[in-house]
Amino acid sequence: MLNGELLYKAPEEESFVDFIKMAYKNLETDYSKFFKMDSLSKLAFLGADVLLKHENVVPEKEENIALVFSNNASSLDTDRKYQKSIEDNANFYPSPAVFVYTLPNICMGEISIKHKLYSENSFFIFENFNPEYLYAYSKGLIEENKAEKVLCGWVNVDEEEYTAFLYLVTKEKTEIPHTIKEINSRF
Amino acid sequence: MRKIYLSYNNIVSSYGFNSAAAVNKIKDEITSLKLVNNKALMPESFYSSLVDKEKLEEEFTGLNSKNAHTTLEKMMILSLSKVISASKIKITERTGLIISTTKGNIDALEINTLHNEGKAYLSELGKAVQTHFGFLKEPLVLSNACVSGVLATSIAKRLIKQDLFDSVFIVSGDLVTKFTVSGFNSFQALSNEPCKPYSKNRTGINIGEVAASILVTKDISNLAPEAVEILGDGTANDANHISGPSRTGEGLVRSVNSALKEANILASDIDYISAHGTATIFNDEMEAIAFNRLQMNKTPLNSLKGYFGHTLGASGLLETIIGMHSMHKNTLFASLGFDEIGVSKTINIIKSTAAKNLTIFLKTASGFGGCNTAAIFKKVKH
Numbered sequence: 172m173l174n175g176e177l178l179y180k181a182p183e184e185e186s187f188v189d190f191i192k193m194a195y196k197n198l199e200t201d202y203s204k205f206f207k208m209d210s211l212s213k214l215a216f217l218g219a220d221v222l223l224k225h226e227n228v229v230p231e232k233e234e235n236i237a238l239v240f241s242n243n244a245s246s247l248d249t250d251r252k253y254q255k256s257i258e259d260n261a262n263f264y265p266s267p268a269v270f271v272y273t274l275p276n277i278c279m280g281e282i283s284i285k286h287k288l289y290s291e292n293s294f295f296i297f298e299n300f301n302p303e304y305l306y307a308y309s310k311g312l313i314e315e316n317k318a319e320k321v322l323c324g325w326v327n328v329d330e331e332e333y334t335a336f337l338y339l340v341t342k343e344k345t346e347i348p349h350t351i352k353e354i355n356s357r358f
Numbered sequence: 359m360r361k362i363y364l365s366y367n368n369i370v371s372s373y374g375f376n377s378a379a380a381v382n383k384i385k386d387e388i389t390s391l392k393l394v395n396n397k398a399l400m401p402e403s404f405y406s407s408l409v410d411k412e413k414l415e416e417e418f419t420g421l422n423s424k425n426a427h428t429t430l431e432k433m434m435i436l437s438l439s440k441v442i443s444a445s446k447i448k449i450t451e452r453t454g455l456i457i458s459t460t461k462g463n464i465d466a467l468e469i470n471t472l473h474n475e476g477k478a479y480l481s482e483l484g485k486a487v488q489t490h491f492g493f494l495k496e497p498l499v500l501s502n503a504c505v506s507g508v509l510a511t512s513i514a515k516r517l518i519k520q521d522l523f524d525s526v527f528i529v530s531g532d533l534v535t536k537f538t539v540s541g542f543n544s545f546q547a548l549s550n551e552p553c554k555p556y557s558k559n560r561t562g563i564n565i566g567e568v569a570a571s572i573l574v575t576k577d578i579s580n581l582a583p584e585a586v587e588i589l590g591d592g593t594a595n596d597a598n599h600i601s602g603p604s605r606t607g608e609g610l611v612r613s614v615n616s617a618l619k620e621a622n623i624l625a626s627d628i629d630y631i632s633a634h635g636t637a638t639i640f641n642d643e644m645e646a647i648a649f650n651r652l653q654m655n656k657t658p659l660n661s662l663k664g665y666f667g668h669t670l671g672a673s674g675l676l677e678t679i680i681g682m683h684s685m686h687k688n689t690l691f692a693s694l695g696f697d698e699i700g701v702s703k704t705i706n707i708i709k710s711t712a713a714k715n716l717t718i719f720l721k722t723a724s725g726f727g728g729c730n731t732a733a734i735f736k737k738v739k740h
């Protein structure tokens with residue numbers, strides 16, 4: 172969904188792998204590095220890409236858009252996969268290409284590379300979505316001139332459960348005020 | 359604008375269970391890195407700095423905790439308990455808690471773990487620390503690769519400025535596990551000797567483990583003798599590569615410039631740089647380029663990785679704490695392991711521990727995901 176409008180709906184019972192592949196195609200994202208990413212990065216990347224494109228963010232402008240993401244499962248989805256590859260000494264095949272994704276902030280790196288964002292990044296882990304901290308922290312980044320805009324939200328992948336909720340906080344007044352209540356009502 | 363300080367602090371490491379135990383050895387240029395032979399971690403022996411688990415059990419028992427805890431939780435709780443009691447702060451709605459870690463209780467994923475797999479969720483680690491001390495607000499768990507420890511001080515400051523809290527306690531830590539050791543080894547980045555940051559004879563990184571804690575506060579009335587004011591801080595992404603640092607040091611340059619601008623000082627006002635210095639050729643070279651672009655090539659600089667190895671999510675905070683003590687003692691600590699210059703640009707590496715009047719220092723860190731964080735600290739005059 173983008174601003175309340177449905178962009179792509181996965182058929183019921185569709186796996187995450189199929190969903191994200193179909194969403195990528197439907198949203199006409201053309202980015203070959205996408206296929207090397209882990210699930211969390213794919214989800215975050217697509218979510219950010221749709222939103223930033225809609226906002227006419229182009230790499231040439233090098234906008235100062237901070238990334239403030241959060242979730243519950245950190246990078247556990249990939250951590251489990253990596254752990255399996257090193258569990259058994261007789262069957263030991265650690266891969267650097269998997270290991271690098273065992274950090275949740277990597278997805279912000281992927282977004283930064285695509286959109287040329289040389290900006291503030293931070294990744295928080297909460298038990299549940301916590302708009303109070305996201306609100307205060309993004310407000311501070313803008314007030315202290317650390318960022319012009321903040322791409323903020325929740326991106327979580329935990330086996331077959333996945334959620335991405337992203338929103339853009341700007342200095343200019345829009346029809347939606349930046350308040351904890353408004354954030355909560357859209358989550 | 360109100361001033362914000364870093365104050366009481368603690369380091370639980372293989373040197374001992376307080377900051378002084380580490381600082382006194384570092385002053386004498388003594389490393390805590392030792393050859394570790396533990397097949398459960400790695401088939402070959404490797405250099406690391408590990409917390410003494412028997413002593414940890416002993417000290418932790420003294421805290422009379424009601425709940426069962428993992429090794430990392432014990433390290434974190436022990437470390438933070440010392441900071442909370444030294445600060446004499448009573449925990450209220452206005453007291454925050456930040457947990458800085460990359461992998462938390464990742465050992466809970468191992469087949470023969472003693473713990474429930476659910477312990478691997480970082481929010482569970484946060485909850486364990488929160489419950490032990492009775493923090494009223496949910497902890498912020500920060501997992502932002504190897505910049506986490508420095509970024510945590512910046513986040514604490516920003517949340518205090520937003521008037522969410524009066525004081526924030528930060529506890530940081532990561533364990534040396536098969537997970538992290540095999541991962542860095544798969545990058546062929548692990549050294550089989552004590553690491554040699556910025557040296558021509560470098561052999562890669564060592565991974566170490568600590569828990570480090572600190573109080574961040576706006577209350578000037580009861581500061582630690584080594585307390586510092588946070589003058590400015592900034593984080594910037596390289597927008598270049600997820601596992602390799604930028605060749606031009608772009609993100610590091612931008613993060614330092616952001617911190618300098620906020621601090622309203624010049625590069626020449628910095629007396630000392632506590633750099634990242636992992637002892638990989640790409641990292642060290644990137645830093646040398648960035649510090650030259652920043653015209654900080656003459657500023658005395660060290661990496662503390664030769665003392666502890668790379669302690670991941672704790673490293674930035676650990677090294678900030680050592681920097682505070684360095685400034686308090688007016689002493690520059692040697693960048694252990696350095697011999698001959700092994701980067702293409704000139705930087706002023708501290709070759710041996712020496713006295714120098716210090717007022718302002720810069721702490722930097724860089725990590726996977728292309729992130730870079732810088733923070734500038736000024737000595738508090740008592």
